[in-house]
Amino acid sequence: MVKIGVQQPPAALKPEKEKEKAGGDGAAGTVLLPPGAEEPAPTVQGRRSSLSGVCYLTMGLLVLLLGLVFASMYVYRYFFITQLPRESVFHCGVLYEDSLYSPFKGQLELHEDVKIYIEENYEQINVPVPQFGGSDPADIIHDFQRGLTAYHDITLDKCYVIELNTTIVMPPRNLWELLVNVKKGTYLPQTYIIQEEMIATEHVSDMEQLGSFIYRLCSGKETYRLKRRSARRRISRREAGNCHHIRHFENTFVVETVICKKS
Secondary structure, eight states: OOOOOOOOOOTTHHHHHHHHHHHHTTOOOOOOOOTTOOOOOHHHHHHHHHHHHHHHHHHHHHHHHHHHHHHHHHHIIIIIGGGSOSEEEEEEEEEEEOTTTOTTTOEEEEEEEEEEETTTTEEEEEEOOOSSSSOOOEEEEEETTTTEEEEEETTTTEEEEEEOOTTTSOOHHHHHHHHHHHHHTSOOOOOOEEEEEEEEEEEOOOOGGGOHHHHHHHTTSEEEEEEEEEEEEOOSOOOOSSEEEEEEESSSSEEEEEEEOOO
């Protein structure tokens, strides 16, 4: 009788075949690091994460701040400014004292029409023929954008241009608020007069440099520049030379602009 036997594989080869079989079936193997390699320190990664968090937080706060600024500008632009009219027209009547023209009556009345253009930042005043003598009718423009004032003396049909006096003339929005309060009766203007004296100097040939508002007023008219003498409380008698007087209301008091020829 013949015996048939199967030779068992060596013990050293069996683990290697099992490892290959396990690898072929998709089981995860163990990765061994080389002897000199070390794992990264966890503290370095923590510091980097903290710095990244601070950067993201700073950028977020910056974006939030910019958003608040733009939101405030939007609210101011479209909810506050739009409540103010682009153009306001007022018919003003102001009582004031003048001992020179009215020593017994005590008070005179000044009438004028005021147009205020808030967005364009200028004012236009029309002074009709007064009920008393000594003052000329006039059209006046205060251009706050260019810092100029123009007087059109209707009696002489001449224009006079000077730098805007911001100590006397109210800005458009302030004047608008003042006239609204006067109209409501919550504020009464002062009754005294401020007098400003001016001298006509050189002739203006280039009208376009004065801006579009003054150009429309003075185009085709003789136009001269003015030099201011002074602005003071009117307490003395008026000068009796070749001067013309324009009384107008552009603040809490009446202003008398005296324009004299250069001697």
